[in-house]
Amino acid sequence: MLLSFLAVLAIGILRLRNLFAVVMLSGIYSLLSAGLFVVLDAVDVAFTEAAVGGGIATVLMLGTLALTTDREKAPKPGRLQILPLLCVVATGALLIYGTLDMPVYGDPAAQIHQHVAPRYLADAERETSVPNVVTAILASYRGFDTMGELAVIFTAGIGVILLLGRPRKRRGGPSGGQDE
Amino acid sequence: MDAPGLYNYWIVIVLMMTGFYVVISRGNLVKKIVGLNIFQTSVFILYITMGKVSGGTAPILAEGFETYSNPLPHVLILTAIVVGVATTALGCALVVRIKEAYGTVEEDEIQRQDDAT
Amino acid sequence: MQRHIVLRVTTKLLMPFILLFALYVQFHGDFGPGGGFQAGVIFGAGFILYALVYGIESAQRVAPAGALRVLISAGLLLYIGTGFATLALGGNFLDYGMLAHEPARGQHLGIFLVELGVGVTVAATMVTVFFNFASRGQD
Amino acid sequence: MIATHLPALQIVVPLVSAPICLLLRRSGLAWALASIVSWAALACAALLLQQVLSSGPISYHLGGWAPPWGIEYRIDAVNGFVLLIVAAIGAVVMPYARVSVAHELPEEQHATFYTALLLCLTGLLGVTITGDAFNLFVFLEISSLSSYVLIALGRDRRALTAAFQYLVMGTIGATFIVIGVGLLYMVTGTLNMLDLAERLPPMSENRTVLAAFAFLTVGAGLKLALFPLHFWLPNAYAYAPSAVTAFLAATATKVSIYILLRFFFTVFGAANTLELGTLENLLIPLGVAAILVCSTVAIFQTDVKRMLAYSSVAQVGYIVLGIGFASTTGLTAAIVHLFNHAMTKGGLFLALGCVVLRLGSARLESLEGLGRRMPLTMFAFVLGGLSLIGVPLTAGFISKWMLVQAALEQDNRFLAAAVAAVILIGSLLAIVYIWRVVEVAYFRPAPEGDGEGEIAEAPLSMLIPTWFLIGASIYFGIDTSLTLGVAKRAAELLLGGGA
Numbered sequence: 001m002l003l004s005f006l007a008v009l010a011i012g013i014l015r016l017r018n019l020f021a022v023v024m025l026s027g028i029y030s031l032l033s034a035g036l037f038v039v040l041d042a043v044d045v046a047f048t049e050a051a052v053g054g055g056i057a058t059v060l061m062l063g064t065l066a067l068t069t070d071r072e073k074a075p076k077p078g079r080l081q082i083l084p085l086l087c088v089v090a091t092g093a094l095l096i097y098g099t100l101d102m103p104v105y106g107d108p109a110a111q112i113h114q115h116v117a118p119r120y121l122a123d124a125e126r127e128t129s130v131p132n133v134v135t136a137i138l139a140s141y142r143g144f145d146t147m148g149e150l151a152v153i154f155t156a157g158i159g160v161i162l163l164l165g166r167p168r169k170r171r172g173g174p175s176g177g178q179d180e
Numbered sequence: 181m182d183a184p185g186l187y188n189y190w191i192v193i194v195l196m197m198t199g200f201y202v203v204i205s206r207g208n209l210v211k212k213i214v215g216l217n218i219f220q221t222s223v224f225i226l227y228i229t230m231g232k233v234s235g236g237t238a239p240i241l242a243e244g245f246e247t248y249s250n251p252l253p254h255v256l257i258l259t260a261i262v263v264g265v266a267t268t269a270l271g272c273a274l275v276v277r278i279k280e281a282y283g284t285v286e287e288d289e290i291q292r293q294d295d296a297t
Numbered sequence: 298m299q300r301h302i303v304l305r306v307t308t309k310l311l312m313p314f315i316l317l318f319a320l321y322v323q324f325h326g327d328f329g330p331g332g333g334f335q336a337g338v339i340f341g342a343g344f345i346l347y348a349l350v351y352g353i354e355s356a357q358r359v360a361p362a363g364a365l366r367v368l369i370s371a372g373l374l375l376y377i378g379t380g381f382a383t384l385a386l387g388g389n390f391l392d393y394g395m396l397a398h399e400p401a402r403g404q405h406l407g408i409f410l411v412e413l414g415v416g417v418t419v420a421a422t423m424v425t426v427f428f429n430f431a432s433r434g435q436d
Numbered sequence: 437m438i439a440t441h442l443p444a445l446q447i448v449v450p451l452v453s454a455p456i457c458l459l460l461r462r463s464g465l466a467w468a469l470a471s472i473v474s475w476a477a478l479a480c481a482a483l484l485l486q487q488v489l490s491s492g493p494i495s496y497h498l499g500g501w502a503p504p505w506g507i508e509y510r511i512d513a514v515n516g517f518v519l520l521i522v523a524a525i526g527a528v529v530m531p532y533a534r535v536s537v538a539h540e541l542p543e544e545q546h547a548t549f550y551t552a553l554l555l556c557l558t559g560l561l562g563v564t565i566t567g568d569a570f571n572l573f574v575f576l577e578i579s580s581l582s583s584y585v586l587i588a589l590g591r592d593r594r595a596l597t598a599a600f601q602y603l604v605m606g607t608i609g610a611t612f613i614v615i616g617v618g619l620l621y622m623v624t625g626t627l628n629m630l631d632l633a634e635r636l637p638p639m640s641e642n643r644t645v646l647a648a649f650a651f652l653t654v655g656a657g658l659k660l661a662l663f664p665l666h667f668w669l670p671n672a673y674a675y676a677p678s679a680v681t682a683f684l685a686a687t688a689t690k691v692s693i694y695i696l697l698r699f700f701f702t703v704f705g706a707a708n709t710l711e712l713g714t715l716e717n718l719l720i721p722l723g724v725a726a727i728l729v730c731s732t733v734a735i736f737q738t739d740v741k742r743m744l745a746y747s748s749v750a751q752v753g754y755i756v757l758g759i760g761f762a763s764t765t766g767l768t769a770a771i772v773h774l775f776n777h778a779m780t781k782g783g784l785f786l787a788l789g790c791v792v793l794r795l796g797s798a799r800l801e802s803l804e805g806l807g808r809r810m811p812l813t814m815f816a817f818v819l820g821g822l823s824l825i826g827v828p829l830t831a832g833f834i835s836k837w838m839l840v841q842a843a844l845e846q847d848n849r850f851l852a853a854a855v856a857a858v859i860l861i862g863s864l865l866a867i868v869y870i871w872r873v874v875e876v877a878y879f880r881p882a883p884e885g886d887g888e889g890e891i892a893e894a895p896l897s898m899l900i901p902t903w904f905l906i907g908a909s910i911y912f913g914i915d916t917s918l919t920l921g922v923a924k925r926a927a928e929l930l931l932g933g934g935a
Contacts, residue, residue, distance in 0.1 A: 003188065003191045003192070003195075004191070006191075006195055006222075006225075007191060007194060007195060007198075010195050010198040010199065010218055010222075011198065013198075013202060013214060013215075013218060014198060014201065014202050019208070019210050019211065022210075022211060022214055023210075023214065026214045026217055026218060029217075029218060029221065030217075030221060033221050033224070033225055036225060036228075037224075037225075037228055040228045040229060040231070040232045040249070041231075041232060041233075041236055041237055041238045041239070041248075041249035042228045042231065042238070042249070042253075042254045042257070043238045043240070043330040044254055044258060044330045044331070044332070044335075045224070045228060045254050045257050045258055045261070046330075047330050047331060047335050048258055048261050048262075048334060048335055048338075049221070049224070049261055051335055051338040051339065051342070052261050052262070052264075052265045052338060053217070053221060053261070053265075055338065055342055056265055056269075056338060056341075056342070056423060057217060057264075057265055057268050059345070059427070060265075060268060060269055060272045060426070060430070061210065061213065061214065061268070061272060063272065063427070063430040063431070064210060064213075064272040064275050064276055064430070065210065067276045067279065067430070067433060068210065068275060068276065068279040068285050069279075069284075069285060072206070072208040072210075072211055072286075073207070073208065073286045073289075081205045084201060084204040084205035085201070085205070087200075087204060088197045088200050088201040088204070089197075091197060091200065092193055092194070092196075092197040094647055094650055094651075095193045095196070095197075095615075095647060096190060096193060097643055097646075097647055098619055098643055098644045098646070098647025098648065099186050099189045099190065099193070099644070100186075100643045100644075101623070101642045101643040101644045101645075102186060102189060102230075102622060102623070102644050103230075103622070103623075104186065105186065105187075105188045105189065105229065105232065106232050106233060106234035107233075107234070108233045108234060108235075108236070108247065110622075111622075111623055111624060111625045112230060112231070112250060112621060112622050112623070112624075112625045113233055113250050113625070114625055115504070115624065115625030115626050115635075116252060116504050116505060116625055116626050116627075117250045117251065117252050117625065119505055120251055120252065120505070121239065121241070121248050121251070124241070125241050126401065127400070127401060127404065128401060128404035128405065128408065129401040129402065129404060129405045130327040130328075130404070130405060130408055131240055131241040131242065131327070131328055132239075132240045132241075132326065132327055132328060132329065132330070133239040133240065133241060133248070133251040134239055134240075134251050134254050134255055134258070134330075135326050135327055135332050135408065135412075136408070137251055137252060137255045138255045138258060138259075138332065139332070139407070139408040139411050139412055140391075140393060140404055140407065140408055140499060140501075141499065141501050141505055141506050142255055142499075142506070142507055142570075142571075143391045143393075143407075143411060143498070143499050144390075144391060144498040144499060144507045144571065145255075145256075145259050145507060145570065145571055145574050146259065146376075146411065146415065147376050147377065147380070147391070147411075147451075148259075148562065148571065148574035148575055148577075148578060149259045149262050149263065149574060150372065150373055150376055150414065150415055150418055150419075151373065151451060151454075151555065151558070151559075151578050152262065152263050152266045152574065152577050152578055152581060153262060153266055153418055153419055153422050154369060154370075154373050154418060154422065154454070154455065154555070155266065155552070155555050155578055155581045155582050155585070156265075156266035156267075156269045156270050156422065156426070156581060157369050157418075157421075157422035157425055157426065158369075158458060158548050158551055158552060158555075158585070159269075159270045159273065159552070159581060159582070159584070159585035160269055160270065160273045160425065160426045160429050160430075161366075161425065161429060161548060162545060162548050162549070162552065162585055162588075162589065163270075163273040163274065163276075163277055163585065163588060164273050164276060164277070164429040164430065164433050165429055200608070203604060203608065204608075209600060212604055216604065216607055216608075219608075219611060220607075220611055223611055223614055223615055223618070226615070226618060227618050230618070230621075230622045238330075240328070240329065240330070252621075252627075253618075253621075256570055256618075258334065259570075259574060260573075260614060262334060263573075263574065263577045266577075266581060267577075267581065267603065267607050269426050270581055270584055270585065270603065271600070271603055271604075272430070273429075273430075274584070274588060274596060274599055274600045274603065275600070276430070276433060277588070277596050278593075278596045278597060278600060281593035281596055282593065282597075290597055294594055294597070366458060366459070367459065369455070369458070370455030370456070370458050370459050371455075373454075373455045374452065374455050374456070377448060377451060377452045380444075380448060381448075381452075384441055384444070388500055389441070389444070389496070389497055389498060389499060389500040390441065390444035390448060390498055390499070391498055391499040391500075392499050392500030393499070394500060
């Protein structure tokens with residue numbers, strides 16, 4: 001049910017040309033998928049997706065729209081975009097082909113639930129004294145990933161400082177505006 | 181939500197591909213970023229879907245529960261969400277700069293201006 | 298939006314709760330859903346709300362760009378610093394077990410420290426990104 | 437104690453210095469720190485490689501958790517070698533950057549610029565060193581995000597669009613890699629590469645694994661500018677600041693190729709992939725097409741930076757060709773060419789950076805008479821060009837020679853002859869595009885009276901790094917014991933399966 005809603009939203013995003021509406025729909029898309037994550041037992045992820053996808057990303061995009069424009073130009077009529085369509089259909093077909101040997105949804109005997117994960121569930125509380133297994137893995141077992149993730153945020157932060165910082169000096173910014 | 185077998189994966193794939201299509205077919209830079217978001221969010225759904233165990237509950241250990249869903253995909257996706265929003269932030273910053281430099285955020289108009297110089 | 302009295306008052310009323318909730322999420326992440334990242338986002342969002350209602354200038358007086366730069370770096374440094382501490386105590390990098398006599402306690406402490414680092418950097422980065430976008434639009 | 441923790445220090449030292457750099461704020465201090473750190477990283481990489489060569493692969497458990505539960509760093513001859521390449525280029529480019537960056541960027545951005553460059557270095561090293569498939573993605577994103585920023589700092593406004601295009605393509609590539617890793621995780625339940633390698637062979641018929649393979653290949657292909665997924669690359673390299681171009685050209689695509697090698701041979705196992713026949717059927721034609729098409733396009737460029745960028749895509753073609761043969765000789769050729777091309781192309785872009793410093797652009801017509809005005813720079817360029825062409829006694833010759841040998845080893849006579857011919861044609865095309873520069877720089881008179889005063893030679897702080905890399909590309913054309921020796925071991929390791 002939720003999934004079909006998502007599909008409708010995605011198509012709406014594809015068709016609409018009012019960018020404001022598109023951004024709003026993408027915010028709703030994030031919130032709905034957060035709902036889906038709750039259904040799928042991923043509460044931490046749902047929390048984050050709602051805050052990030054529904055919150056930050058939407059605010060950022062709205063900020064961008066405020067600084068640019070909120071109308072998308074109409075595509076040229078009569079020019080069917082065959083190449084992208086082919087690309088997408090091929091990728092999708094490949095994925096569907098890939099699903100054919102996948103374990104059935106929710107199957108507890110699937111390989112994915114057998115190898116590495118049980119150890120976390122069995123030992124995380126004893127080894128880290130943290131009952132939220134997701135937090136335990138995030139910060140300890142795979143703590144290095146999280147450090148990398150923090151470095152990614154840091155990179156984005158300094159990237160935005162570099163790109164948008166100090167608008168007072170030099171009209172058009174330090175690296176823009178000069179043709180040749 | 182107890183849809184049979186692989187059906188769930190297929191819808192997720194359709195979602196993923198819609199996002200992907202928005203990215204590669206649309207010339208508007210803002211829309212490209214929205215497309216990237218949809219594409220990535222759908223990949224997140226794919227991961228979380230595969231972590232679900234029927235009859236399981238959220239992986240926060242407590243009395244009275246035996247089965248938990250697989251926590252590892254959740255962790256991976258938490259990381260991926262963050263990476264995704266970092267990319268979005270940078271992309272938006274670039275779009276703003278492009279708008280300032282070119283006065284437009286449409287790919288073909290930018291192309292035309294570049295060809296003219 | 299600075300003239301809407303309703304918004305100003307509601308914001309003022311909401312602010313402490315938002316920030317408190319952020320802290321709750323930060324420190325309760327071990328037991329329920331949440332953690333440094335989510336807390337950082339909420340904290341940052343609360344601050345952005347303040348900036349929206351009371352104006353960028355007054356928000357920037359609370360958190361000047363220089364301070365934010367320090368905070369962004371400080372969170373990451375705290376995380377890596379925890380790693381170096383475990384190295385110095387003779388463990389592998391990020392092996393929190395070394396931080397206390399009992400490995401499980403050390404783990405808990407380590408998780409607490411790195412989550413704090415995550416929270417600080419995330420909140421500061423969000424606010425910085427927002428300020429940069431907002432001040433871009435002003436001229 | 438330090439020796440046992442080298443693998444962690446290799447990554448963490450550059451990473452920790454990035455925020456410190458940001459806090460230093462002063463251009464000079466930040467640069468000094470970045471330079472020292474890049475040299476430390478080089479020392480680290482050299483020690484690691486030496487350790488690997490003398491006593492076998494190193495495994496380091498981050499957080500003290502044993503794999504596959506924790507993240508493992510695993511260094512063998514293959515990534516030890518790539519680490520050395522990346523760290524060496526970083527150590528050469530950092531000192532070079534000072535004057536070049538001071539010229540191209542406003543003062544207040546310097547400290548942040550070095551922060552981003554350090555992050556990029558960290559990311560690339562992290563991708564190379566890790567033994568965990570998801571950790572690879574995280575560090576890949578660190579390097580990608582910082583390189584988008586670095587490219588966007590170019591002075592031309594086209595740098596912005598180039599960076600945006602790269603951002604979109606790079607993110608699609610990274611997402612494809614995530615999908616691939618996810619599918620693998622789904623069927624095996626593990627993320628550790630060695631563990632994956634052990635668990636995959638019984639499932640070589642599994643369709644999910646095949647799909648994962650395809651996604652990883654396309655994802656890495658986007659990142660490494662595998663023809664025809666290369667169209668983001670020329671613009672990105674052409675408009676980025678000079679030091680950034682040199683750094684990225686010499687490292688980013690190389691690391692992506694390493695990802696491809698690692699997944700093809702270590703994770704999927706040589707035998708498995710070969711059965712699919714994808715390598716020969718897919719990579720050889722793509723490599724050939726890259727060499728022919730992009731070398732030809734390079735000839736028609738009017739901007740020398742763009743020309744070299746297209747030449748880079750063509751050179752990636754040679755490497756892919758070597759991988760496609762999937763024989764020891766072929767892989768040796770590919771790995772040696774990774775090294776040789778990093779040195780050569782790095783040196784060439786550094787030389788161009790000197791030109792841009794003095795002339796303000798790298799357009800072909802503006803180079804007139806430069807052979808006499810900037811003799812050292814242009815001579816370095818010519819030597820680098822010779823190596824690119826593959827003239828004997830240069831590093832480029834060694835890799836091409838190995839590649840021809842690998843081609844001739846093939847059973848299929850026709851294929852062997854055709855590929856050897858393509859390599860030859862590629863070199864001829866390279867002669868043409870290098871000659872165009874030489875002709876303009878040496879055989880045309882300098883334009884008179886357009887500028888105030890003579891154009892001087894580039895400063896020593898830029899010439900020394902340039903000559904260092906160019907010198908390396910000559911030296912390793914004469915003394916090949918290090919490069920070929922390591923590359924051969926790496927190739928045997930890759931073909932020998934997991935361990």
